[in-house]
Amino acid sequence: MKLIFKKIHKNAVIPSRATEASAGLDISACLDEPVVLEKGEIKMIPTGLKAQTDCTDVAMLIYPRSGLSTKYGVSLANCVGVVDSDYRGEWFIPLINHGKEPFTVTNGMRIAQLVPTKVLFPEIEVSESLDDTERGKGGFGSSGL
Secondary structure, eight states, rough: EEEEEESSSSTOOBBSSSSSSSSSSSOOOSSSSOOOETTTEEEEESSEEEEESSSSEEOOOOOOOHHHHHHHOOOESSSSEEEEETOSSSEEEEEESSSSSSSSETTTTTEEEEEEEEEOOOOOOOOOOOOOSSSOOOOOOTTTT
């Protein structure tokens, strides 16, 4: 699989892995000036990038960076972002500040991570019944702690 990026802003940083075995590629903010996230605030942070893959059965899943989340309470407002293989617009990262203090995002700061993931395209079928299982209708907590 090939992932092709296009810079649409001079400050854009092409995503890369922090280490050779890192699952995610770090995504950086592309800003002309710092952005302050107040407590509880959500802001769309531009990346200055567009991208495409060379196949259609891949989605770009965007996850929070664990350091930002655990140290500062800054995470993704949508938990996990999904960039479909046919999307060609600029990538924006919706950051939310769950922390106790304002947080400043600066140009080039690594704010999220990208994990390309294979996607299944199931055939949809409607049925009047489903197979019985041992668990059955048991919901939250039904299988124990």
